[in-house]
Amino acid sequence: MTESAGERDTYxxxxxxxxxxxxxxxxxxxxxxxxxxxxxxxxxxxxxxxxTLWPSLVAFLGSFAAILIMWINHHGLFRMVRRVDAPxxxxxxxxxLMVTFVPFPTAVLAEYLGHAGERVAAAFYCGTFVAVSLxxxxxxxxxxxxxxxxxHVTPAAVARIWGAYRFGLAVYVAATLLSFWKAVAGLGxxxxxxxxxxxxxxxxxx
Amino acid sequence: MTESAGERDTYxxxxxxxxxxxxxxxxxxxxxxxxxxxxxxxxxxxxxxxxTLWPSLVAFLGSFAAILIMWINHHGLFRMVRRVDAPxxxxxxxxxLMVTFVPFPTAVLAEYLGHAGERVAAAFYCGTFVAVSLxxxxxxxxxxxxxxxxxHVTPAAVARIWGAYRFGLAVYVAATLLSFWKAVAGLGxxxxxxxxxxxxxxxxxx
Amino acid sequence: MTESAGERDTYxxxxxxxxxxxxxxxxxxxxxxxxxxxxxxxxxxxxxxxxTLWPSLVAFLGSFAAILIMWINHHGLFRMVRRVDAPxxxxxxxxxLMVTFVPFPTAVLAEYLGHAGERVAAAFYCGTFVAVSLxxxxxxxxxxxxxxxxxHVTPAAVARIWGAYRFGLAVYVAATLLSFWKAVAGLGxxxxxxxxxxxxxxxxxx
Amino acid sequence: MTESAGERDTYxxxxxxxxxxxxxxxxxxxxxxxxxxxxxxxxxxxxxxxxTLWPSLVAFLGSFAAILIMWINHHGLFRMVRRVDAPxxxxxxxxxLMVTFVPFPTAVLAEYLGHAGERVAAAFYCGTFVAVSLxxxxxxxxxxxxxxxxxHVTPAAVARIWGAYRFGLAVYVAATLLSFWKAVAGLGxxxxxxxxxxxxxxxxxx
Numbered sequence: 001m002t003e004s005a006g007e008r009d010t011y012x013x014x015x016x017x018x019x020x021x022x023x024x025x026x027x028x029x030x031x032x033x034x035x036x037x038x039x040x041x042x043x044x045x046x047x048x049x050x051x052t053l054w055p056s057l058v059a060f061l062g063s064f065a066a067i068l069i070m071w072i073n074h075h076g077l078f079r080m081v082r083r084v085d086a087p088x089x090x091x092x093x094x095x096x097l098m099v100t101f102v103p104f105p106t107a108v109l110a111e112y113l114g115h116a117g118e119r120v121a122a123a124f125y126c127g128t129f130v131a132v133s134l135x136x137x138x139x140x141x142x143x144x145x146x147x148x149x150x151x152h153v154t155p156a157a158v159a160r161i162w163g164a165y166r167f168g169l170a171v172y173v174a175a176t177l178l179s180f181w182k183a184v185a186g187l188g189x190x191x192x193x194x195x196x197x198x199x200x201x202x203x204x205x206x
Numbered sequence: 207m208t209e210s211a212g213e214r215d216t217y218x219x220x221x222x223x224x225x226x227x228x229x230x231x232x233x234x235x236x237x238x239x240x241x242x243x244x245x246x247x248x249x250x251x252x253x254x255x256x257x258t259l260w261p262s263l264v265a266f267l268g269s270f271a272a273i274l275i276m277w278i279n280h281h282g283l284f285r286m287v288r289r290v291d292a293p294x295x296x297x298x299x300x301x302x303l304m305v306t307f308v309p310f311p312t313a314v315l316a317e318y319l320g321h322a323g324e325r326v327a328a329a330f331y332c333g334t335f336v337a338v339s340l341x342x343x344x345x346x347x348x349x350x351x352x353x354x355x356x357x358h359v360t361p362a363a364v365a366r367i368w369g370a371y372r373f374g375l376a377v378y379v380a381a382t383l384l385s386f387w388k389a390v391a392g393l394g395x396x397x398x399x400x401x402x403x404x405x406x407x408x409x410x411x412x
Numbered sequence: 413m414t415e416s417a418g419e420r421d422t423y424x425x426x427x428x429x430x431x432x433x434x435x436x437x438x439x440x441x442x443x444x445x446x447x448x449x450x451x452x453x454x455x456x457x458x459x460x461x462x463x464t465l466w467p468s469l470v471a472f473l474g475s476f477a478a479i480l481i482m483w484i485n486h487h488g489l490f491r492m493v494r495r496v497d498a499p500x501x502x503x504x505x506x507x508x509l510m511v512t513f514v515p516f517p518t519a520v521l522a523e524y525l526g527h528a529g530e531r532v533a534a535a536f537y538c539g540t541f542v543a544v545s546l547x548x549x550x551x552x553x554x555x556x557x558x559x560x561x562x563x564h565v566t567p568a569a570v571a572r573i574w575g576a577y578r579f580g581l582a583v584y585v586a587a588t589l590l591s592f593w594k595a596v597a598g599l600g601x602x603x604x605x606x607x608x609x610x611x612x613x614x615x616x617x618x
Numbered sequence: 619m620t621e622s623a624g625e626r627d628t629y630x631x632x633x634x635x636x637x638x639x640x641x642x643x644x645x646x647x648x649x650x651x652x653x654x655x656x657x658x659x660x661x662x663x664x665x666x667x668x669x670t671l672w673p674s675l676v677a678f679l680g681s682f683a684a685i686l687i688m689w690i691n692h693h694g695l696f697r698m699v700r701r702v703d704a705p706x707x708x709x710x711x712x713x714x715l716m717v718t719f720v721p722f723p724t725a726v727l728a729e730y731l732g733h734a735g736e737r738v739a740a741a742f743y744c745g746t747f748v749a750v751s752l753x754x755x756x757x758x759x760x761x762x763x764x765x766x767x768x769x770h771v772t773p774a775a776v777a778r779i780w781g782a783y784r785f786g787l788a789v790y791v792a793a794t795l796l797s798f799w800k801a802v803a804g805l806g807x808x809x810x811x812x813x814x815x816x817x818x819x820x821x822x823x824x
Contacts, residue, residue: 111653404502
């Protein structure tokens with residue numbers, strides 16, 4: 001009748017992870033800097049200053065979408081987890097480390113997009129997702145290696161998820177390299193991946 | 207005996223959304239800037255400096271009330287949801303995107319209210335709620351379209367909620383336009399809407 | 413067998429409130445400012461600079477204790493609540509508004525304690541708790557007025573809590589007034605109240 | 619059939635603590651400061667500026683690992699707790715106080731590592747963990763003293779945990795002293811402790 005200890009632990013790790021995702025996604029807004037024009041600034045001046053914040057908006061929208069998709073992904077994967085152990089907690093922690101880090105490259109991108117340093121900023125941004133992708137792979141590797149998955153998860157499902165991760169990693173690496181050539185190309189490739197993933201999960205349930 | 211997977215998923219989305227609401231509402235306080243008058247500032251000087259923060263107080267109270275009402279609203283709507291799917295998660299994500307964005311126009315309003323740029327700041331603030339309102343409509347549209355509601359939700363109840371959203375959207379658009387004429391008029395209209403909504407939910411349970 | 417809707421709602425309000433308390437208490441640390449002495453600063457210079465942060469430490473410890481006690485208090489009161497309704501949600505929201513506001517007077521106190529403006533900063537700090545106390549009274553008033561309490565809560569218990577709130581309010585008003593005369597006297601009175609309350613709840617369970 | 623009041627209380631304290639851990643660990647990223655080089659900065663200049671942030675990265679990784687291990691530790695200890703009372707809530711609060719404080723010494727370390735003041739910054743950082751360790755001991759002392767543990771927790775298990783705490787405290791004190799001699803020695807000792815603890819919990823479940 002009572003919840004098993006294993007279920008309760010799994011639940012607590014999920015709740016903690018959700019908390020970290022929720023905070024990281026909400027901290028993104030701190031990257032918008034209020035224009036400090038002084039009390040004498042006219043309406044049109046403020047309007048013009050707000051418009052120069054478009055790089056912040058782009059970075060905010062991108063990172064919000066990325067963290068949301070990661071959360072939905074994590075949410076789906078956790079449905080397959082039967083119990084947790086210490087190695088899994090550290091793998092999950094490595095993944096959360098990268099999730100909490102995302103607001104920083106986002107702020108760097110917001111500062112330099114549209115300026116001379118934008119290629120480095122975009123490469124730093126895309127490169128962060130290379131690391132994110134690697135920690136998700138570590139997560140999945142640990143869950144499999146330590147036999148933490150539900151009995152109903154088939155080898156075919158496991159292989160399909162490995163395929164998706166390898167594909168994601170390859171795209172992020174390509175986006176990072178592309179950024180050094182043209183910032184918008186690298187960032188566009190990341191966005192295309194996120195749209196593709198969203199469409200995929202969208203279709204899966206239609 | 208055990209909770210169904212659908213209920214558990216619904217619960218997790220609700221908990222994640224609550225986390226985002228709770229963080230966004232608590233981050234509003236960061237918009238208050240401590241007056242930096244130096245160590246020699248006298249008590250009356252500090253007192254005068256604190257009084258000049260009234261625009262921050264107005265913006266804080268307004269946005270706190272707005273997010274609280276949105277949370278209560280979200281809370282009520284979620285009672286009608288039976289299960290969640292991927293499209294709904296993205297619609298819910300779009301709504302959370304706008305909720306996490308609210309602290310930024312709040313900070314802009316706090317900076318410019320009472321100064322020359324206040325009309326643009328107020329229009330930006332009210333315009334944010336136009337976008338918030340649209341994402342709530344997307345949320346409601348998705349929940350209906352994908353048949354995610356409980357069986358006991360009647361068509362009449364669904365229509366009543368659509369009516370409330372259309373009314374809210376119209377008021378926010380009017381408030382945004384009014385702000386360009388007089389900041390206090392646009393902001394006052396938003397506040398009137400919030401008071402009306404609070405009174406409505408208040409009366410519904412009296 | 414299933415949890416009632418009333419219990420689930422009560423639980424969700426409690427979880428949301430806990431989130432706000434947890435965030436407000438964790439944001440207090442942002443009030444510590446890293447000394448910016450430049451790369452050439454020696455160890456003893458950094459050490460001296462860290463020591464000048466004692467007002468931040470005092471403010472941090474005080475507000476942390478205050479929010480912790482409020483949370484424990486809220487925790488105890490919620491055990492008496494059977495169900496929630498809309499008016500109660502707004503009363504609870506008013507209380508959360510004041511809880512999220514606490515980091516700001518804390519930062520003001522940290523900036524001015526030990527300087528000429530400290531009496532105003534201390535009065536502002538203590539005065540904030542006058543408002544906090546009033547919102548807790550609104551909370552308790554609403555819970556009683558709308559008959560939301562568990563059947564086992566006796567009139568004697570209700571009266572005892574009213575007494576505690578009236579006493580707390582009187583002490584906070586006195587502390588605010590005392591602060592205008594001597595900052596340390598007002599702050600000391602607040603601390604004395606918190607120690608008294610902690611000791612009371614401590615003894616109640618020994 | 620229903621959850622006991624004791625279990626529900628324990629759960630709520632755990633959830634509140636998890637919230638504080640999740641927020642503190644996510645706030646660490648705010649310590650990274652976006653290089654403000656102006657719009658004319660070239661890519662290589664931005665790249666060079668990002669590389670000078672290595673002390674921030676070291677401090678971020680260290681504190682993230684430390685808070686994660688504390689959370690996993692807290693998670694394991696809470697499994698042994700049967701019920702909570704007021705003294706325990708204050709002991710748990712003291713521990714959370716130290717957890718929320720960690721981002722500040724982390725930011726100080728990030729600012730001064732690699733510069734003249736690094737030894738004081740490292741000692742301040744390690745010294746914070748001395749205090750953290752003491753609050754964990756207070757937590758464990760209170761849980762034992764007030765007989766809050768599950769019946770199945772053996773005296774041998776209790777003694778083993780005491781031993782681990784005493785060892786941790788001794789290492790942190792040594793690290794603090796070592797820091798005054800060489801920053802990297804003190805910090806390295808802390809990292810060695812965290813790796814040892816992680817390896818220990820890792821092995822326990824292999």
